[in-house]
Amino acid sequence: xxxxxxxxxxxxxxxxxxxxxxxxxxxxxxxxxxxxxxxxxxxxxxxxxxxxxxxxxxxxxxxxxxxxxxxxxxxxxxxxxxxxxxxxxxxxxxxxxxxxxxxxxxxxxxxxxxxxxxxxxxxxxxxxxxxxxxxxxxxxxxxxxxxxxxxxxxxxxxxxxxxxxxxxxxxxxxxxxxxxxxxxxxxxxxxxxxxxxxxxxxxxxxxxxxxxxxxxxxxxxxxxxxxxxxxxxxxxxxxxxxxxxxxxxxxxxxxxxxxxxxxxxxxxxxxxxxxxxxxxxxxxxxxxxxxxxxxxxxxxxxxxxxxxxxxxxxxxxxxxxxxxxxxxxxxxxxxxxxxxxxxxxxxxxxxxxxxxxxxxxxxxxxxxxxxxxxxxxxxxxxxxx
Amino acid sequence: xxxxxxxxxxxxxxxxxxxxxxxxxxxxxxxxxxxxxxxxxxxxxxxxxxxxxxxxxxxxxxxxxxxxxxxxxxxxxxxxxxxxxxxxxxxxxxxxxxxxxxxxxxxxxxxxxxxxxxxxxxxxxxxxxxxxxxxxxxxxxxxxxxxxxxxxxxxxxxxxxxxxxxxxxxxxxxxxxxxxxxxxxxxxxxxxxxxxxxxxxxxxxxxxxxxxxxxxxxxxxxxxxxxxxxxxxxxxxxxxxxxxxxxxxxxxxxxxxxxxxxxxxxxxxxxxxxxxxxxxxxxxxxxxxxxxxxxxxxxxxxxxxxxxxxxxxxxxxxxxxxxxxxxxxxxxxxxxxxxxxxxxxxxxxxxxxxxxxxxxxxxxxxxxxxxxxxxxxxxxxxxxx
Numbered sequence: 001x002x003x004x005x006x007x008x009x010x011x012x013x014x015x016x017x018x019x020x021x022x023x024x025x026x027x028x029x030x031x032x033x034x035x036x037x038x039x040x041x042x043x044x045x046x047x048x049x050x051x052x053x054x055x056x057x058x059x060x061x062x063x064x065x066x067x068x069x070x071x072x073x074x075x076x077x078x079x080x081x082x083x084x085x086x087x088x089x090x091x092x093x094x095x096x097x098x099x100x101x102x103x104x105x106x107x108x109x110x111x112x113x114x115x116x117x118x119x120x121x122x123x124x125x126x127x128x129x130x131x132x133x134x135x136x137x138x139x140x141x142x143x144x145x146x147x148x149x150x151x152x153x154x155x156x157x158x159x160x161x162x163x164x165x166x167x168x169x170x171x172x173x174x175x176x177x178x179x180x181x182x183x184x185x186x187x188x189x190x191x192x193x194x195x196x197x198x199x200x201x202x203x204x205x206x207x208x209x210x211x212x213x214x215x216x217x218x219x220x221x222x223x224x225x226x227x228x229x230x231x232x233x234x235x236x237x238x239x240x241x242x243x244x245x246x247x248x249x250x251x252x253x254x255x256x257x258x259x260x261x262x263x264x265x266x267x268x269x270x271x272x273x274x275x276x277x278x279x280x281x282x283x284x285x286x287x288x289x290x291x292x293x294x295x296x297x298x299x300x301x302x303x304x305x306x307x308x309x310x311x312x313x314x315x316x317x318x319x320x321x322x323x324x325x326x327x328x329x330x331x332x333x334x335x336x337x338x339x340x341x342x343x344x345x346x347x348x349x350x351x352x353x354x355x356x357x358x359x360x361x362x363x364x365x366x367x368x369x370x371x372x373x374x375x376x377x378x379x380x381x382x383x384x385x
Numbered sequence: 386x387x388x389x390x391x392x393x394x395x396x397x398x399x400x401x402x403x404x405x406x407x408x409x410x411x412x413x414x415x416x417x418x419x420x421x422x423x424x425x426x427x428x429x430x431x432x433x434x435x436x437x438x439x440x441x442x443x444x445x446x447x448x449x450x451x452x453x454x455x456x457x458x459x460x461x462x463x464x465x466x467x468x469x470x471x472x473x474x475x476x477x478x479x480x481x482x483x484x485x486x487x488x489x490x491x492x493x494x495x496x497x498x499x500x501x502x503x504x505x506x507x508x509x510x511x512x513x514x515x516x517x518x519x520x521x522x523x524x525x526x527x528x529x530x531x532x533x534x535x536x537x538x539x540x541x542x543x544x545x546x547x548x549x550x551x552x553x554x555x556x557x558x559x560x561x562x563x564x565x566x567x568x569x570x571x572x573x574x575x576x577x578x579x580x581x582x583x584x585x586x587x588x589x590x591x592x593x594x595x596x597x598x599x600x601x602x603x604x605x606x607x608x609x610x611x612x613x614x615x616x617x618x619x620x621x622x623x624x625x626x627x628x629x630x631x632x633x634x635x636x637x638x639x640x641x642x643x644x645x646x647x648x649x650x651x652x653x654x655x656x657x658x659x660x661x662x663x664x665x666x667x668x669x670x671x672x673x674x675x676x677x678x679x680x681x682x683x684x685x686x687x688x689x690x691x692x693x694x695x696x697x698x699x700x701x702x703x704x705x706x707x708x709x710x711x712x713x714x715x716x717x718x719x720x721x722x723x724x725x726x727x728x729x730x731x732x733x734x735x736x737x738x739x740x741x742x743x744x745x746x747x748x749x750x751x752x753x754x755x756x757x758x759x760x761x762x763x764x765x766x767x768x769x770x
Contacts, residue, residue, distance in 0.1 A: 082712060
């Protein structure tokens with residue numbers, strides 16, 4: 001593996017650090033935009049760079065189905081295929097296999113599932129997930145796990161965890177013997193990808209503990225907390241993160257998968273989370289929901305129809321520098337593709353600026369003030385007229 | 386009115402000129418991207434600037450329906466509403482009233498029609514079209530005309546032309562007495578919009594002649610040839626343009642509406658056309674059809690699935706500088722919104738670069754060579770696999 005993690009500053013449980021990856025450094029705490037099928041929907045790569053994206057997330061499940069991992073391997077890997085020369089992380093495909101498939105069949109060996117696109121039959125095992133992720137060639141790859149559904153009984157969560165632990169070990173074993181097959185291995189002087197483990201265990205702290213302890217034995221370069229944002233109350237999410245983080249090695253990156261709202265990513269970073277990803281900023285954008293320094297804004301609301309202010313007067317993004325709420329509302333109401341694109345650029349800017357503020361605040365020792373400011377945000381969202 | 390037109394160079398029937406408009410100069414011959422509802426679908430305004438857009442076309446019909454011309458007037462006019470401080474031209478709404486409505490009712494007074502969005506009933510007269518266009522506040526506005534359908538008998542085309550001529554006069558009369566109502570009148574030291582006439586007459590040269598002669602009597606600052614690209618053979622389009630152009634004043638801009646393919650816009654510019662607009666580059670882009678220096682390319686074709694070349698190796702646009710055919714094919718096949726956006730940027734670049742080459746060639750006296758190069762293009766489009 002080939003990651004270095006160096007903590008520069010701490011502030012309580014939070015830390016500011018640099019993760020050195022084959023395709024460049026990542027300053028943490030960081031939010032990762034989600035580029036599902038090799039594209040952050042509607043946002044071109046140069047704009048992702050302009051808003052400060054350091055690392056992109058790609059979805060293994062989607063890329064495996066289209067255009068196929070072998071095709072991407074022949075094209076030099078995901079970085080070259082999507083023209084993104086900076087760091088990338090891929091998930092294991094597990095989350096989508098479980099969330100997009102009603103007819104999946106789980107065995108100790110792996111998961112049989114049908115494509116959500118054409119119903120064709122596929123099989124993912126830990127070994128196959130790793131094979132696909134090695135072909136994609138992200139800087140960080142994830143063990144294949146079962147994302148435990150919510151709610152789940154303790155018995156069910158324990159069984160699911162046992163499977164996940166076996167799969168984590170098989171993922172690691174396959175990865176260690178095939179890591180040199182990554183498309184850019186030769187070009188990067190033999191540096192390889194980095195395999196992260198995923199803590200599961202549902203909403204049961206003692207299962208989370210067991211999961212974390214057994215994963216740490218695998219001596220992986222980074223650890224994620226998975227199985228959150230699956231429908232549980234927010235308070236549970238927070239408690240699981242808070243109780244699990246101290247069980248993970250402090251000298252390695254800690255990643256919480258699939259979170260969250262702007263207030264939440266600040267809060268989790270303050271707890272000591274280094275990496276986060278979520279579809280919220282882009283998905284919300286396509287539905288006309290903007291995040292601003294004052295709170296959330298439903299841009300379709302009639303109150304904005306003749307509002308010549310920028311979406312967020314405190315925001316310096318390219319959207320807020322040029323366009324009005326009235327124009328963005330018009331684009332949303334007419335379902336013009338530019339609307340979702342501009343809203344996405346703004347929301348991503350807010351998320352990435354937020355994490356930049358967190359890093360700055362850790363550096364200056366002002367994180368508590370930032371936290372209380374974020375918690376005090378007024379919600380400017382109003383019922384649609 | 387407030388337009389100046391100065392011819393710098395000529396080459397045969399072609400001329401290179403500058404049209405000075407309230408919101409800036411336009412170098413002709415020029416192609417105008419179509420921003421139907423106040424947006425060139427999926428392309429942000431800064432990118433329109435980067436690819437060299439000098440003047441945008443807005444559709445009066447669409448903007449009248451959403452967000453409404455009075456709203457745009459209150460927001461300072463179309464330039465401010467869409468954050469486009471450069472020249473804009475609006476059509477009269479006539480073309481869409483006729484092409485998007487099966488149940489329209491035409492009387493000498495105007496046209497009763499139903500919204501293609503919600504079936505609501507509306508009425509457009511020459512006076513109302515001008516009122517709407519004045520509220521939108523484009524630099525160039527068009528008389529309200531009936532776009533004669535194809536095919537049309539000589540009798541039908543003559544009747545339609547009579548109506549169009551009455552409407553042109555009424556458009557002018559209304560415009561002259563209301564021109565000071567444009568939203569930016571005071572801010573621009575009393576400069577106003579410019580009203581262009583539209584030659585109709587179907588595919589009948591003698592009707593086209595009558596139309597042109599009677600329009601010229603109205604002493605308008607520019608003239609368009611309308612009623613083309615309505616399904617007629619290309620050869621007819623070319624003949625009508627060729628025979629009508631000499632009937633229009635050489636000291637005023639000449640605009641052919643709704644054309645064409647890249648080869649055609651070069652050819653028409655060589656005939657002496659100064660301005661053109663068309664949805665082809667953006668509409669084709671959304672369907673995966675790219676224009677290149679070598680001809681047309683259906684990017685969905687399987688042959689491009691692992692093609693790491695840029696869409697057009699001879700093109701310097703931001704898309705060709707960064708992305709491969711393989712990636713654009715993937716975006717098209719997965720119907721990702723970024724695909725239509727990037728294809729649109731490339732196609733618009735090709736169109737605007739083409740017109741830049743035409744202007745350069747007129748200046749250097751090499752237009753004949755450019756023309757024969759363009760006519761000799763190989764079509765790289767192949768049947769979809």
